[in-house]
Amino acid sequence: MKKIYKENAYREDVHATTSQVLRAYGRSVRPWWAAGLFVLVMNGAAGIIDIFIPVLYKRFFDILTRGARAADVAPDLMKIIVFVLALNGIAWFAYRCAGFVNAYFQTSVMADLKEKSFDYMLGHSYTFFANRFTGSLVQRINRFSRAFERLADRITFNIFPLGIRVVGVGVVLWQIEPMITLIIIGWVVLFLTFNYIFARWKLKYDVERAEADSRSTAVLSDAITNHNTIQLFGGMDIESHYYREIADEQARITRFIWNLDGIIDAIQAFLMILAEFFLFYFAIQYWQTGIITIGTFVLIQAYLIGLGGRLWDFSRVIRDIYESFADGKEMVDILILPQEIRDSLDARPLLVKTGAVKFQNVMFYFNLTRNVLENFDLSIKGGEKVALVGPSGAGKSTVVRLLLRLYEVGSGKILIDDQDIKHVTLATLRDNIALVPQDPILFHRTLLENIRYGRREATDEEVIRAGRLAHCSEFIEGLPHGYDTYVGERGIKLSGGERQRIAIARAVLKNAPVLVLDEATSSLDSHSEALIQDALDKLMEGRTAIVIAHRLSTIRKMDRIVVINRGRVVEDGKHDELSVRAGSLYHKLWTLQAGGFLRDTQIDT
Incomplete structure (x- = not known):
């Protein structure tokens, strides 16, 4: 079955790069860079201590294996134990400080990311939101901030400490036996290279997983929003089938990624066994010749276990980093998408005196394919009350959306008190219009x-x-x-x-000085309409009023009636004039009216 749940085909094809994702995160990190640096310094200090402690263990076992009397070596052994405990206490304190400051750092940055994403997304046009699922947009903002949390954790608590450990281990072991150092460094390079290449190759599947998750959330949100329609029209089976298609696709890509993760775990385990074999083979050879001691054995084993744990986690670290970029990329795609409608560089506040509105030769094409308004001209005096009528699809609502700059005109001008709305600020434009x-x-x-x-x-x-x-x-x-x-x-x-x-x-x-009523009484019964009609009349007093209406009681009170058809003004006048003009579109609409309403249907002209 054809999948119908996908975003509008006319969406802008903009894709963020990894560097753009990093820059987006960097802008939010900047105000709290000192806290982030403090976390790195504390983790670095604790990492250096972790490297030095096995050196003390080496000395401890070297003293034990000298063959000296216990009473002679006990004071030295006790000093080493006390020193190890003190260093562990300092490392513990450094890690705790890093953890507390990191909580402040990450939550601050995550809140900033959400705020900036929210603000920028709301600045997008009416068309942008019309072409996208609400649930998908919400999911993108949430995943964007959570992706930073994962990325920051992996850099701060995994990659940075791993770098310190590799360098520190290399420096210490090189002074003892260069060959063992080369084996460990070679193993680390092979391990990291394999993980990096594998993770880069797998990135496209991580992006696909993130997109599948967004689609699943969007379909679920859409169905829940329209649950009443689904129940009333017996659509539960078909909606369940649609969602099952999406969920099955998400399960397929997730299963594939998990299987890939299992393969990489198996290869990593093999590399670990290989490294341990070669290290101990050479260590035994050197021990037999007296080059290294039992304490060095302990040192190598401690470093191997520590590096092995870090490197084993590194595969998951790389996966998390690339998944974070995949999740973040979805939101950055929106952040780098230029806002279709925004203030021009020369925008000034709109100053309204009379509220006169003028459309001059306006052209508008929906999605650049369908002509909605063509050479549209309309002048409304300040304080004048004008009704817009016409068949369905004539362009009435488009006129209102263009006036509010929810859409941008293709060509021509819209003026309020002789000020081109393209050159006034959006905030003051919309402050002066009540809809x-x-x-x-x-x-x-x-x-x-x-x-x-x-x-x-x-x-x-x-x-x-x-x-x-x-x-x-x-x-x-x-x-x-x-x-x-x-x-x-x-x-x-x-x-x-x-x-x-x-x-x-x-x-x-x-x-506001300009009032737009888009069928403002359409959902009211006769009693309710009578109650608020007087309020509407008072509301329109002294204001420019543009009213899209079908109720005759509303239309008759207007100063003018403007009839729109196929994107043009075809008739303009008062009700009494237009209703008796034989052959006119308004006359046909009037003839077909029923129950106090003009028929909003397409009429051949």
Whole structure:
């Protein structure tokens, strides 16, 4: 069966490199570099102590095997034991200090990574989010920060100490017997080279695993979000089949990677056995000739066990590092993707006096393939109330999204009080426009917080006043916790009409000079509509209002009706004029109207 759960085919093809992932991490590490350096220094100091302690063991066993009387050597042995205990105590203290500071360092950097990712992702365009699964985006941010944690742990507690241990062991053993040193160094180089080559080759499968995990999360999130639709339309079997396909694919790649890990473990075990054989073979030869002592045997064994443990872990360290890069790369792909819509270099604050809106020869192509608006011209005076009507797909909602710069015009200009919106800041543009969408989506926060989103600095009294004007108080005051009631994810605890009244209350509170109503009363019954129609009328007073509407009660109150079809303004006038103009599109829509609504269907013209 064809897999339907994949991101939009028009997504930008941008892929991050390893250096770009490192730079992204580096920018967040910079403010806390001193803490990170302290962790490395403490681990380095403890690592040097770990190298020196086996040297003391060598001396301990050399003294024991001299054949001297116990009473003569006991004081020297006791000094060595005390010295070893003291060094172990210092190493323990260094490791503990590193651990505590590392907790501060990593959590600070991880929080910064999440904040920067969150801020940059929210700056992407409407199209960006429309083309991607929400669950996948959430997963990317979370994995990005967790990947840094794994990467930092591996560098700080594995790779750096391993480097110190290899160098230290080489220096110590070279002074005793160069051949043994060369065997150990050769074994280490062979071990590390094998792991590096294998991990590099395996990286593409780690990336595939990360992508499969993102797809699985995205499909799961999509299904849970639409659980009601699945239940109502009997889609449980088909959705289960879709998810099983994704889960099976994820299991396949995960199983393959685990089998590869098993192969590398087997090869590593063979290399360990080989190294131990050659080391002890040469050690016995040298011992027989008197070149090395029993204490040197102990030293070699201690170093071999220590290096073996570090190197055995190194394969997992390399795997974790590459998996971290694979996980981090998914988010960095987004961080290096230029934001489609952002402030221009010469952007200035929008200054609104009258709120006049003008579209001049605007062209817009959806995904660069389908023409939505073509040579679109529309002028709205400051304070004028204009209804946009037309058949489905005519471009009404696109006009609103272009005005808010959710989309970018292909060519032409959109002006507010003779200021090109391309050259004003996005923040001030959107601060001066209040939108009441057709299907409001609320935060899983309290009703008070949801309404206050219209103007964050508003007092509780101002929020409640806006709620009363939008007739929200009628249902809010009947709730056990009133305005402190949580509305559920996306506002699921409220009806469609209640959510729309909350959106209207937001617009009332925002008090912007330009108002956009996208079917603001579409989810209201006649009683609810009558309650808030007066509030909407008051809200539109003294403001430029652009209303996408089908309700005749709303359309008739507008100063002008602009009829849009196939991306152009085809008619412009008042209801009384257009409704009697024989052969006009508005006349056809009016003729087909029923129940107080214009029909939103495509009509041949």
